[in-house]
Amino acid sequence: MTTSSALSAPIGLTVQQGIATLTLNRPEARNAISDEMRSLLIDYLEQVTSDNDIKALIVTGAGKGFCAGGDIKGMQARMNAPAGSVAFNGWKRQQRVHHAVSLLHNLPKPTIAAVNGAATGLGCDMALSCDFIIASQNASFAMSYIARGLIPDGGGLYFLPRRVGLSKAKELIFSGRTVAPEEAQHIGMIDRIAAPDDLLAAAQDWAEQLSAGSATALALSKSILNSTFELTQNQISAMGSQAQGICYTSSEHQASVAAFLARKAERS
Structure with a gap:
């Protein structure tokens, strides 16, 4: 059985053979995470967590990119807010980000990031918060926060050292450089690489294998x-x-x- 959310929504959710696929669906913005998307992400992750018929979750992106990170328009709105409310508004936003990432990381089912294109900033963090990462040959990864004068705020400070070691994590975060799939697999940042046309099928097959047991x-x-x-x-x-x-x-x-x-x- 396959179920689907509204195709025009900025996040879509489908279920096939017990495997849910959550698709970030703002291809015109390279699936950058807006406030609306953050709320939808939390809702869908809670739904997947509570649905006993769903055995595993795949996270991917629509179009050419996986996720470009935080929405630039949201950053502009924060900078234009009254000076006395900037910090508190930022704190409230961070609570929502951390809640979403925590739901994804602690989902009591296998999670796979099927990274179809560029995963930068928060997009890279989201991929790292999944149990496993399979990347298209067209994918790339960058902890690009440093270019915006920011630190990784979506879990990267926690997840990246656990995958690649402390020294390599510092190098990637301090430089913000782009990492190709081959290097990412070599350093342990990702687990598998697939041809672009085979990515979702490979992720589906892997998710079925991982969730076959108790x-x-x-x-x-x-x-x-x-x-x-x-x-x-x-x-x-x-x-x-x-x-x-x-x-x-x-x-x-x-x-x-x-x-x-x-x-x-x-x-x-």
């Missing part, structure tokens, strides 16, 4: 793995013990054990 075990494993670098081994083990207790009671585990015992009985 949804309960997957969600619990992901929640623990996302904390691995911040916690001690004992803390991770304790979280694992609690999660395993939940898995013992899950319908997936019980069905798997019953099927195994039935096969064993047939062979004996």
Whole structure:
């Protein structure tokens, strides 16, 4: 079954064989994130999180670009605001950005960024916040905040060092330079490269493979793995013990054990 949001909306959502595809849909602006898109993104991510029929999520862009980052018109509006409200307005916007990124990063299902074109600034952050990144041969990546006199504010300060190491993350953030897919894969910034025409099909196939197992075990494993670098081994083990207790009671585990015992009985 395939469902679709309004095609004219700045973000579209489709579901095919249990895999949701969220498409940033402002190709005329290279899918730069506007305030409207940020709100829609939060709504759709909450919907995907709560829908048990959706097993995984793919994030991609319409047109030639993946996401050009924050909307320049929004930046102009912030600069033209009264001086006394600039900082607080910026803080409120940051809360929305961080909420959206947190929803994507902590989604209890596999997430794949299918990067079809340039992913710059916030667009690069969004890709990095997914579990996996598959990039078109036409894609590129840039932590371009430095060119606007800004720091990465969409999670890049957290996600990038975990993928490429601290020194390389500093080099990419300090320079803001563009990284081609081949280099991005070599340094661990992305996971796979696909031909442009094969990108979404490859992402769909990968998402189906990643989400074929127990949804309960997957969600619990992901929640623990996302904390691995911040916690001690004992803390991770304790979280694992609690999660395993939940898995013992899950319908997936019980069905798997019953099927195994039935096969064993047939062979004996």
